[in-house]
Amino acid sequence: MNKEFSSLIETRPSTLADDVFSNLRTAIVKGELESGSKINEPQLSKLYGISRGPLREAIRRLEGCKLVEITPNVGAKVISLNKSQAIEIYEIRESLEGLACRLSATRVDQKDCNKLRDLLSNHAQQIQSENGRLYYQKEGDLDFHYLIVQLSGNARLFHLLCEELYHLLRLYRCQTSSKPSRPGQAFKEHHNIVDALENRDGELAEMLMRRHIANAKETLISQFEE
Amino acid sequence: MNKEFSSLIETRPSTLADDVFSNLRTAIVKGELESGSKINEPQLSKLYGISRGPLREAIRRLEGCKLVEITPNVGAKVISLNKSQAIEIYEIRESLEGLACRLSATRVDQKDCNKLRDLLSNHAQQIQSENGRLYYQKEGDLDFHYLIVQLSGNARLFHLLCEELYHLLRLYRCQTSSKPSRPGQAFKEHHNIVDALENRDGELAEMLMRRHIANAKETLISQFEE
DNA sequence: TTTCAACATATTGTCAACAATATGATTGAA
DNA sequence: TTCAATCATATTGTTGACAATATGTTGAAA
Numbered sequence: 001m002n003k004e005f006s007s008l009i010e011t012r013p014s015t016l017a018d019d020v021f022s023n024l025r026t027a028i029v030k031g032e033l034e035s036g037s038k039i040n041e042p043q044l045s046k047l048y049g050i051s052r053g054p055l056r057e058a059i060r061r062l063e064g065c066k067l068v069e070i071t072p073n074v075g076a077k078v079i080s081l082n083k084s085q086a087i088e089i090y091e092i093r094e095s096l097e098g099l100a101c102r103l104s105a106t107r108v109d110q111k112d113c114n115k116l117r118d119l120l121s122n123h124a125q126q127i128q129s130e131n132g133r134l135y136y137q138k139e140g141d142l143d144f145h146y147l148i149v150q151l152s153g154n155a156r157l158f159h160l161l162c163e164e165l166y167h168l169l170r171l172y173r174c175q176t177s178s179k180p181s182r183p184g185q186a187f188k189e190h191h192n193i194v195d196a197l198e199n200r201d202g203e204l205a206e207m208l209m210r211r212h213i214a215n216a217k218e219t220l221i222s223q224f225e226e
Numbered sequence: 227m228n229k230e231f232s233s234l235i236e237t238r239p240s241t242l243a244d245d246v247f248s249n250l251r252t253a254i255v256k257g258e259l260e261s262g263s264k265i266n267e268p269q270l271s272k273l274y275g276i277s278r279g280p281l282r283e284a285i286r287r288l289e290g291c292k293l294v295e296i297t298p299n300v301g302a303k304v305i306s307l308n309k310s311q312a313i314e315i316y317e318i319r320e321s322l323e324g325l326a327c328r329l330s331a332t333r334v335d336q337k338d339c340n341k342l343r344d345l346l347s348n349h350a351q352q353i354q355s356e357n358g359r360l361y362y363q364k365e366g367d368l369d370f371h372y373l374i375v376q377l378s379g380n381a382r383l384f385h386l387l388c389e390e391l392y393h394l395l396r397l398y399r400c401q402t403s404s405k406p407s408r409p410g411q412a413f414k415e416h417h418n419i420v421d422a423l424e425n426r427d428g429e430l431a432e433m434l435m436r437r438h439i440a441n442a443k444e445t446l447i448s449q450f451e452e
Numbered sequence: 453t454t455t456c457a458a459c460a461t462a463t464t465g466t467c468a469a470c471a472a473t474a475t476g477a478t479t480g481a482a
Numbered sequence: 483t484t485c486a487a488t489c490a491t492a493t494t495g496t497t498g499a500c501a502a503t504a505t506g507t508t509g510a511a512a
Contacts, residue, residue: 014298015298015299015494015495015496016495016496017286017495017496018298040462040463041463041464042462042463042464050496050497051496051497051498052464052497052498053279053282053495053496053497053498054495054496054497056279056283056464056465057282057283057286058286060243060283060284060286060287060290061286061287061289061290063287063290064286064287064289064290064291065290066385072240072241072244072464072465072503073241073463073464073465073502073503073504074463074464074503074504075463075464075504085381085382088380088381088382088383089382091325091329091380091383092322092325092380092382092383092386094325095321095322095324095325096318096321096322098321099317099318099320099321103317154314154317154318155311155314156311156314156315156318157314157317157318160318160386241464241465241466242465242466243465243466266492266493267493267494268492268493268494276466276467277466277467277468278467278468278494279465279466279467279468280465280466280467282494282495298473298494298495299472299473299474299493299494299495300473300474300475300493300494301474301493301494
């Protein structure tokens with residue numbers, strides 16, 4: 001059979017375990033499956049209309065992403081992040097996104113920088129017009145970071161940040177329904193980072209990104225004080 | 227039944243999937259399961275004397291650790307790292323172990339530093355006496371890094387480095403049967419790092435560690451040239 | 453009332469069988 | 483010979499049933 005042709009009409013094969021994995025992951029990240037809640041296999045397998053076999057495989061993959069914790073003979077629970085764990089994640093982010101900036105500075109061209117500027121002006125509009133639609137602000141913020149990590153060209157770094165840590169951040173934000181957190185200043189810092197990238201100044205870009213995330217971490221910590 | 231008492235004689239409960247996961251992981255890291263080789267479920271389930279159910283769960287966890295790659299309807303393969311992937315890992319290591327040093331500098335006490343020195347003098351002995359037993363040198367090197375990451379106090383960082391990236395490094399070393407790589411200079415650099423930690427100089431310790439790993443990366447890259 | 457044990461129930465762990473897909477060999481035609 | 487289609491085999495994907503463990507409840511004794 002013609003492989004090239006058939007791939008255009010047939011849907012790409014994927015296993016039930018893979019589908020349920022994505023579904024569960026978004027459910028967890030969006031908060032539909034509450035932080036700390038137990039994962040009931042019979043219940044979920046009924047919900048998704050599959051047997052427990054593939055479901056259990058999906059849960060194992062979630063365990064690999066650190067989104068659930070499994071206790072033998074007891075079951076899986078959606079993880080729940082406490083303050084110190086959130087700080088740990090921010091420390092790692094600070095380091096890794098600094099790296100992403102340093103790498104990106106050696107690879108970006110003008111088109112990339114324009115894309116970043118476009119993103120930022122979109123954010124500016126949203127901040128002005130919607131005047132506090134938290135969700136989009138936050139997702140927009142992640143978009144910016146997302147793009148820079150992509151530009152770094154380090155695929156493993158991309159996976160680590162965008163496929164693992166960012167999901168945890170979303171989970172944490174949802175879990176604590178965290179506050180808006182200084183949209184104005186962050187916006188400025190983003191522009192400074194793009195400036196550095198445009199000048200191919202990797203060291204500066206790294207430092208600015210690290211400070212940017214360190215600031216976010218401080219905001220986070222001060223929110224704990226209440 | 228008396229729980230406290232029985233736990234003393236009965237082995238702690240763990241699932242077959244968990245056991246097989248550890249077994250497979252060490253088999254992969256030690257090279258007993260060759261890089262790039264296919265994972266045959268019926269064959270492995272016979273080898274370990276279990277059914278395919280728990281085996282598949284173990285394989286999913288390995289997928290989460292990025293030690294195998296799964297293609298739907300085709301199966302799992304042990305990953306195989308190429309040059310650029312190895313470089314990507316070293317870039318990430320450089321960043322994260324720098325972080326580990328910075329954090330450690332704010333937390334170490336004299337006892338910790340003594341432990342580090344002890345490790346290093348053990349290494350010195352091994353380098354002198356065995357004069358080229360590569361394996362121990364390399365494992366010893368990892369021991370040093372392992373301990374510093376532990377001292378950082380960031381549990382997630384520890385997991386990321388020691389439970390994920392280091393396994394990949396071992397796999398890569400085994401896959402390429404890599405060369406001795408500058409035992410003398412590395413030894414010096416290790417001591418300089420402990421000096422900085424002893425002085426609670428986090429910035430310096432971070433910079434030294436980053437350079438240390440950057441050097442190792444350069445050695446790695448130059449080995450490709452042959 | 454409280455505490456402990458035994459029981460009933462629910463959930464997780466494991467297995468073997470079946471279905472769907474891929475892989476490799478064979479056959480037949482150009 | 484070479485290519486394609488077809489078939490046989492092996493492997494993966496999925497399921498439902500059973501076993502082992504944990505959880506929650508009831509009831510009896512202190």
